[in-house]
Amino acid sequence: MDAPKFExxxxxxxxxxDRREDFTALIFAFIIAFGVMLTTS
Amino acid sequence: xxxxxxxxxxLITFGFMAATGSSYAADAHxxxxxxxxxxxxxxxxxxxxxxxxxxxxVVDTRKASEFGEGxxxxxxxxxxxxxxxxxxxxxxxxxxxxxxxxLSDKNAVIVVFCNSGTCFKSYKxxxxxxxxxxxxxxxxxxxxxxxxxxxxxxx
Amino acid sequence: MIYTIKSPALLIIGILMLVWGGLNKSGxxxxxxxxxxxxxxxxxxxxxxxxxxxxxxxxxxxxxEGKPAPEIKMPASKFDQAKAEQAKLSNYFxxxxxxxxxxxxxxxxxxxxxDYFVSVVPGVAYILLIAFxxxxxLDPIFANWGKAVKEAGILSWDxxxxxxxxxxxxxxxxxxxxxxxxxxPAWAGNGVRTARFFLKSGVILLGTLYSAAELxxxxxxxxxxxxxxxxxxVGIVLFMGxxxxxxxxxxxxxxxxxxxxxxSATVAASPVVQAKAEEIAYTIGTILIFGVGCMFLFPTxxxxxxxxxxxxxxWAGTGILNSAQVAGAALAFDPHxxxxxxxxxIFNITRVLFLPIIVLWLAAWYVKHxxxxxxxxxxxxxxxxxxxxxxxxxxxxxxxxxxxxxxxxHYQGKYFSSAEVKEDKxxxxxxxxxxxxxxxxxxxxxxxxxxxxxxxEKNVVLEGHKVTADEANQxxxxxxxxxxxxxxxxxxxxxxxxxxxxxxxxxKGSVEKAEKxxxxxxxxxxxxxxxxxxxxxxxxxxxxxxxxxxxxxQAGGAPLxxxxxxxxxxxxxxxxxxxxxxxxxx
Numbered sequence: 001m002d003a004p005k006f007e008x009x010x011x012x013x014x015x016x017x018d019r020r021e022d023f024t025a026l027i028f029a030f031i032i033a034f035g036v037m038l039t040t041s
Numbered sequence: 042x043x044x045x046x047x048x049x050x051x052l053i054t055f056g057f058m059a060a061t062g063s064s065y066a067a068d069a070h071x072x073x074x075x076x077x078x079x080x081x082x083x084x085x086x087x088x089x090x091x092x093x094x095x096x097x098x099v100v101d102t103r104k105a106s107e108f109g110e111g112x113x114x115x116x117x118x119x120x121x122x123x124x125x126x127x128x129x130x131x132x133x134x135x136x137x138x139x140x141x142x143x144l145s146d147k148n149a150v151i152v153v154f155c156n157s158g159t160c161f162k163s164y165k166x167x168x169x170x171x172x173x174x175x176x177x178x179x180x181x182x183x184x185x186x187x188x189x190x191x192x193x194x195x196x
Numbered sequence: 197m198i199y200t201i202k203s204p205a206l207l208i209i210g211i212l213m214l215v216w217g218g219l220n221k222s223g224x225x226x227x228x229x230x231x232x233x234x235x236x237x238x239x240x241x242x243x244x245x246x247x248x249x250x251x252x253x254x255x256x257x258x259x260x261e262g263k264p265a266p267e268i269k270m271p272a273s274k275f276d277q278a279k280a281e282q283a284k285l286s287n288y289f290x291x292x293x294x295x296x297x298x299x300x301x302x303x304x305x306x307x308x309x310x311d312y313f314v315s316v317v318p319g320v321a322y323i324l325l326i327a328f329x330x331x332x333x334l335d336p337i338f339a340n341w342g343k344a345v346k347e348a349g350i351l352s353w354d355x356x357x358x359x360x361x362x363x364x365x366x367x368x369x370x371x372x373x374x375x376x377x378x379x380x381p382a383w384a385g386n387g388v389r390t391a392r393f394f395l396k397s398g399v400i401l402l403g404t405l406y407s408a409a410e411l412x413x414x415x416x417x418x419x420x421x422x423x424x425x426x427x428x429x430v431g432i433v434l435f436m437g438x439x440x441x442x443x444x445x446x447x448x449x450x451x452x453x454x455x456x457x458x459x460s461a462t463v464a465a466s467p468v469v470q471a472k473a474e475e476i477a478y479t480i481g482t483i484l485i486f487g488v489g490c491m492f493l494f495p496t497x498x499x500x501x502x503x504x505x506x507x508x509x510x511w512a513g514t515g516i517l518n519s520a521q522v523a524g525a526a527l528a529f530d531p532h533x534x535x536x537x538x539x540x541x542i543f544n545i546t547r548v549l550f551l552p553i554i555v556l557w558l559a560a561w562y563v564k565h566x567x568x569x570x571x572x573x574x575x576x577x578x579x580x581x582x583x584x585x586x587x588x589x590x591x592x593x594x595x596x597x598x599x600x601x602x603x604x605x606h607y608q609g610k611y612f613s614s615a616e617v618k619e620d621k622x623x624x625x626x627x628x629x630x631x632x633x634x635x636x637x638x639x640x641x642x643x644x645x646x647x648x649x650x651x652x653e654k655n656v657v658l659e660g661h662k663v664t665a666d667e668a669n670q671x672x673x674x675x676x677x678x679x680x681x682x683x684x685x686x687x688x689x690x691x692x693x694x695x696x697x698x699x700x701x702x703x704k705g706s707v708e709k710a711e712k713x714x715x716x717x718x719x720x721x722x723x724x725x726x727x728x729x730x731x732x733x734x735x736x737x738x739x740x741x742x743x744x745x746x747x748x749x750q751a752g753g754a755p756l757x758x759x760x761x762x763x764x765x766x767x768x769x770x771x772x773x774x775x776x777x778x779x780x781x782x
Contacts, residue, residue: 106706106709
């Protein structure tokens with residue numbers, strides 16, 4: 001059963017490229033990291 | 042084919058849910074009986090104080106570390122440990138260990154306690170003592186939380 | 197292409213979550229939760245007993261004085277906190293999903309970014325709902341079931357524990373069931389592709405849990421082990437591929453996948469060896485099927501052999517082929533204490549760092565064996581394909597080591613501090629007396645002999661040197677004087693000494709209490725662990741949804757044989773090395 005064709009990203013990711021996914025993950029993780037740090041200390 | 046697979050999974054899921062539903066309905070958090078077992082007397086805080094004044098041996102059946110943290114003043118530590126038997130009135134004492142060598146006099150007045158309703162240690166200790174020929178076993182069911190709430194001496 | 201699909205699904209999921217949140221807040225599901233959240237419920241019982249006693253006593257006194265019964269509120273227990281947390285998550289997400297759900301029903305989507313991002317939400321909600329069910333429901337149910345079956349004597353072992361049926365494994369299994377038995381609903385299609393993104397975020401955050409202190413111990417070992425196994429695997433695949441007459445590009449890309457790190461390595465190496473799309477797919481298929489097997493098999497073997505977290509982490513990090521599956525196996529082995537995962541990730545990252553070396557090697561190999569290959573700029577490829585999220589992980593690790601999130605030198609989020617020991621955690625007189633008694637005993641003739649024998653037998657070592665009886669006595673004496681542990685070294689010494697046979701039970705309890713009192717949990721790190729657990733739960737469910745029967749079928753024939761052989765050699769070889777050379781330390 002095939003995943004529907006996506007014109008954006010691949011069948012395994014919503015991001016156009018691995019690189020973009022990594023950077024966004026980076027930003028997301030940093031936001032969480034500093035967010036948590038500021039709210040718990 | 043797909044629908045048969047789906048039906049199969051649906052059946053498994055429902056069967057599973059039914060099984061878990063019935064198992065959690067069974068009591069997962071038992072409490073000790075409110076009446077004293079045979080050969081044992083149920084006592085309250087006031088009576089414990091009176092007995093202690095007359096020289097009774099007050100026994101903390103909880104773990105040694107709990108005893109160290111804080112217990113009834115003047116009590117000694119005889120842990121009912123390990124406690125492997127089920128938490129029920131009809132428990133199997135052979136699975137547990139309770140070192141009665143510290144309580145050499147079988148005629149002495151003994152008071153056992155632990156942590157109130159959900160803790161079975163003092164209940165089991167009382168039953169085991171009575172079965173082994175101890176004549177004066179008293180069970181302070183309400184235990185440490187009650188003693189503490191009444192602001193009675195702790196150590 | 198318009199991505200948003202009109203469907204009430206998102207709204208329904210949102211409502212379901214809000215309902216769960218409401219049920220928790222109102223206390224309607226307390227009975228069920230008392231069964232599911234067993235450990236926090238026993239804390240609740242303790243709090244309740246204390247409260248009942250106080251209420252009863254206060255009422256008695258009030259009645260005696262002719263006053264009305266007092267109203268005391270019961271303090272919050274861990275159980276209440278657990279319920280509150282579930283309610284909070286359910287309500288926040290449920291509320292958001294309801295709003296967005298309503299929006300998608302009335303809105304006419306137009307091609308563009310908004311459409312794309314909104315279309316992702318239903319799939320995310322779908323996985324999140326499954327994550328809730330798995331983490332809060334299935335995981336405790338299986339845990340209880342395993343224990344009950346063991347207690348009832350039907351099996352002599354806890355099957356849920358041995359087969360690692362925790363939220364990690366169950367999540368992946370559920371994901372696989374969804375995609376193979378049912379199918380991923382059309383409205384969820386776009387959103388489930390976010391799984392890898394969240395998984396990567398989780399790996400980056402993982403960097404906050406490390407500190408240089410641990411890496412100093414592990415670093416050297418991981419480089420050596422990884423070096424041997426990665427280079428070895430690549431070499432063997434290349435050799436076998438040539439012998440079995442498989443196209444060079446297939447062989448090369450397979451070796452990258454089997455040697456370094458699954459999918460990303462495969463993709464990185466492909467342009468260098470001009471691999472065809474189906475060859476890449478074939479490699480990924482082989483890696484996935486082997487990896488899935490390892491993911492379930494490794495933790496089971498690990499438990500049977502009673503491996504410690506450092507050992508298992510090293511083994512999984514070396515032997516399993518794909519980052520996500522390494523994480524899955526490590527978490528499956530030990531879901532509550534992220535220690536194993538951290539060790540596995542260090543090995544995993546080291547392996548990823550080998551990628552540039554492997555790419556260079558493969559490029560050279562391919563060019564040598566295939567005359568006529570177009571010239572590919574190696575430097576460009578390496579820079580373009582290096583997994584950036586690994587850099588993120590390293591950045592987090594650097595920040596953590598300098599103490600940004602918790603005191604530098606923290607270990608697993610826990611750190612030792614004598615100064616921060618709370619007043620009420622100081623040793624009581626009774627405990628000090630018990631310890632004093634032990635100290636006197638140990639200083640006597642018999643005691644000194646017993647202590648000396650024990651220290652030698654158990655090989656009690658502290659920072660490289662053997663602990664002497666004098667040091668032990670000094671530590672004990674300091675503890676009595678100060679009523680708390682003063683240094684980490686003394687704390688470790690006493691922890692070992694207290695385990696000696698014949699050591700007074702009350703004294704032992706006091707040592708353990710003092711040790712715990714001086715060990716503090718960083719709230720920040722605890723919160724990070726929570727986030728990481730959720731990100732991984734989410735990501736792994738999504739991972740499960742990508743393991744379709746078709747993908748598994750794609751692996752077959754010669755590459756599978758090579759993959760199987762090399763994979764097994766790697767798994768068994770690294771197991772032997774780990775068991776022989778990796779000790780539980782730190």
